Amino acid sequence: MERFGLMSYDWQRLTPKGVGLPWSLNFTSKKKFENGLSVSVKAKNLLNSNIKHYLKTDTGNKLDTKMLEPGISISLSMTYDFN
DSSP: OOEEETEEEEEEEOOOOEEEESSSSOOEEEEETTTTTEEEEEEEOOOOOOEEEEEEESOOEEEEEEEEOOEEEEEEEEEOOOO
16 A cells, blocks of 8 residues: 555556557568678667556556657677688
8 A cells, every 4th residue: 555645545566558559660680791791780669669657546547657768779780700
């Protein structure tokens, strides 16, 4: 039981819920060349989905606690194999 000011609530933690689009889209591609060089491109969260955390009371009311905005992540890597 949590107490906030003069009111008391029975809170129950829920799993994170997606806001907007509840999924993410990732992309990975890798190309190996004959000379030992390889190039890789990765892109994560292309739909730019946000994640909302909230608490829910026993009566069904929701209290937003945190909003995560991870953004889009893109990486490029190059490797060379000396063998």
